[in-house]
Amino acid sequence: MKKKTVLFRFLKNVYPHWFITLVAAFFGVTKFLLPLLIPWMLKLIIDTALNSSLPVADRAQYVTKICLFMLGISVILGIVSFFRSYFAAFLRKKVILELQYKLFTHIQRMSMNYFDRQHVGNITSYIINDINSVQSFVGEAIISALMDTTLLIVLVVILLKLNLVLGLIAISIFPFFFIAMKVLSPRIKKTSHQIQKSLAEISGSINEKFSGIKVLQAFSQEENEAVDFQAKIENYHKRVVEGSKWQAMNVGFSTLFTTFAPALIIWYGAYQLINGSMTIGTLMAFYSYLGSFYFPLTRLSELNVVLQSSLAAMERIYDVFDTVPNIKEIPGALKLSAVKGAVEFNNVSFGYTTGKTVLENISLKVNPGEVIAFVGPSGAGKSTIVNLIPRFYDPSAGEILIDTTDIKKLTIKSLRDNIGIVTQDVILFSGTIKENMMLGKKHASCAEINEALKMANAFDFIDALPKNLNSEIGERGVTLSGGQKQRLSIARMFLKNPPIIILDEATSALDSVSEAQVQEALERLFKNRTTFIIAHRLSTIKKAHRIIVIDKGTIVEEGKHEELLAKAGLYARLYREQFQKESN
Numbered sequence: 001m002k003k004k005t006v007l008f009r010f011l012k013n014v015y016p017h018w019f020i021t022l023v024a025a026f027f028g029v030t031k032f033l034l035p036l037l038i039p040w041m042l043k044l045i046i047d048t049a050l051n052s053s054l055p056v057a058d059r060a061q062y063v064t065k066i067c068l069f070m071l072g073i074s075v076i077l078g079i080v081s082f083f084r085s086y087f088a089a090f091l092r093k094k095v096i097l098e099l100q101y102k103l104f105t106h107i108q109r110m111s112m113n114y115f116d117r118q119h120v121g122n123i124t125s126y127i128i129n130d131i132n133s134v135q136s137f138v139g140e141a142i143i144s145a146l147m148d149t150t151l152l153i154v155l156v157v158i159l160l161k162l163n164l165v166l167g168l169i170a171i172s173i174f175p176f177f178f179i180a181m182k183v184l185s186p187r188i189k190k191t192s193h194q195i196q197k198s199l200a201e202i203s204g205s206i207n208e209k210f211s212g213i214k215v216l217q218a219f220s221q222e223e224n225e226a227v228d229f230q231a232k233i234e235n236y237h238k239r240v241v242e243g244s245k246w247q248a249m250n251v252g253f254s255t256l257f258t259t260f261a262p263a264l265i266i267w268y269g270a271y272q273l274i275n276g277s278m279t280i281g282t283l284m285a286f287y288s289y290l291g292s293f294y295f296p297l298t299r300l301s302e303l304n305v306v307l308q309s310s311l312a313a314m315e316r317i318y319d320v321f322d323t324v325p326n327i328k329e330i331p332g333a334l335k336l337s338a339v340k341g342a343v344e345f346n347n348v349s350f351g352y353t354t355g356k357t358v359l360e361n362i363s364l365k366v367n368p369g370e371v372i373a374f375v376g377p378s379g380a381g382k383s384t385i386v387n388l389i390p391r392f393y394d395p396s397a398g399e400i401l402i403d404t405t406d407i408k409k410l411t412i413k414s415l416r417d418n419i420g421i422v423t424q425d426v427i428l429f430s431g432t433i434k435e436n437m438m439l440g441k442k443h444a445s446c447a448e449i450n451e452a453l454k455m456a457n458a459f460d461f462i463d464a465l466p467k468n469l470n471s472e473i474g475e476r477g478v479t480l481s482g483g484q485k486q487r488l489s490i491a492r493m494f495l496k497n498p499p500i501i502i503l504d505e506a507t508s509a510l511d512s513v514s515e516a517q518v519q520e521a522l523e524r525l526f527k528n529r530t531t532f533i534i535a536h537r538l539s540t541i542k543k544a545h546r547i548i549v550i551d552k553g554t555i556v557e558e559g560k561h562e563e564l565l566a567k568a569g570l571y572a573r574l575y576r577e578q579f580q581k582e583s584n
Helices: 003-049 058-108 112-117 121-161 162-172 172-210 213-216 222-275 279-323 382-388 414-418 433-437 446-455 459-463 482-496 514-526 538-543 561-567 570-583
Strands: 342-352 360-364 373-374 397-402 421-422 500-504 528-532 546-551 554-559
Touching: 003 058, 003 121, 003 279, 058 279, 058 554, 112 172, 112 500, 121 162, 121 172, 121 279, 162 222, 172 222, 222 279, 279 538, 342 382, 360 382, 360 397, 360 554, 373 382, 373 514, 373 538, 382 500, 382 528, 414 421, 421 482, 433 446, 433 482, 446 482, 446 514, 459 482, 500 514, 514 538, 538 554, 546 561, 546 570, 554 561, 554 570
Parallel strands: 373 528, 373 546, 421 500, 500 528
Antiparallel strands: 342 360, 342 397, 546 554
16 A cells, blocks of 8 residues: 555544644644744844943843743743643544544454454554554644644744855755655664564464463463463564664664754854854854754654654554455345244355355255254354354355345344344353343343343342342353353343344253253243254254254255154264263
8 A cells, every 4th residue: 555545544534623733733833933032032132232332221121121022932832832732632532533433343344254364463453553553643743744844944944044054054954864764764664564563463462372371271381372472572572673773773864964064054154253244143043043943854854753653554554444344235225124034045155265165055944933953063064054144254156035035135234133143152241241131132121131031041140149230240251150151141132032043052061950041041042933053962953843964065964853863864973973972
């Protein structure tokens, strides 16, 4: 992505706040212009004080007036500095919050295949680290660039007016500054991009390792993981040092240029002073302005470093914005309502990657209220089939119908609002039980929540908690047992009350009491709902109206438990290997 394109796209986010930007820039420019009066006043004081042709009383009165004026400037400067900092911070907050919100919202709407490819650390890095890098550009660079450019123009005029030759010497270093910036900019940007990438890897590693800390400790892998983490942070710091090298070169060149020119100016100024073609006050004023002149020039060079780092982060951010979801709504999509629950697969094929088919020519008609159990070897395609129903993925061929309507013709929200999903690994979020339950129904009353909990056999254990529905459950529901989490997940489905249910049955063993409570809750949940189950328990399979046996992405058998056993096919073999022990 071209640098100008990225910067232009970002400035479009700043444009709606043009008034705040101008106000901040006004106070910023004023903050830097006011001190420019001081050297000129110093010139007047020196030249007046040394002018022996004027009476002493007149000279003293003149100097006093100028000093009082300088004091007034100091007071105004303090007020202006406050407003400049305040409005710059306000602008930064507005722009960054909006960008961060848009990025988070955009990522949430991405298709599942995007999350299949991305590490959590990358996503975290986009939203936090990259945004923080851009924040420094908004906070200082935009306002400072306006201030410093204005200040440079004013100072060039002043220096040339004070002394044309000295002024030309002062501005002669401009080309060298810009050449140095041109040479160093791509190198600074490249290392900044590498630093952001390394940060994303570190963030992902931390998230992954501590999410699975129990496994790491169980296998005594702490030392090995520490070595792996050390390699990642060493790579990160190597990139940081590389970036610091180019930034140090930037500072070195700036220092060289801003010390070389003043030496020439002092030499030539002293020569003019000796010849009587310049006053002491003029030379001192010129030298004072020279310090102010090189300050914004040096700072523009430093701001270029900030810009290059921010551009690297902007590129990563806009790469995300340019990634569009594969799952899209057609114009004029229909809203799914009054669902009966009939689901039909017509010659459906699917592959996660091009050329690799996971499902092939799946055709299946499911009646409203029917319970369908999918059974098959690991990797056969059971999860893939059910993931197509809520359009987490789209088939590469064929169509899926709900009540005779192709799901691609429906709004995604209305489709998913009518489907309830109970995952194998129960997903709960840090917060209260009530907050987790209200994912099923946003404005549910306590009475509705309690009724759903009772239907899922979850009311008693929640009612026994000190804060009941307002009890905190910790990250991923860590304070609850496996059975409690499963029942809470089922209760959430009762509250949502969808006509179609997808259940990826948990494989984890529960104690007999929890098992019975979960099974009883599931039976209630399935009643009068079209249900698809990825089955792992014989008890669930036997309750299904039909069992669909999947192997290598195709339907190989279909029927009830006894019928399939009698066929002595794949199901009979799976039964002997996986389910007979449970039966016995």
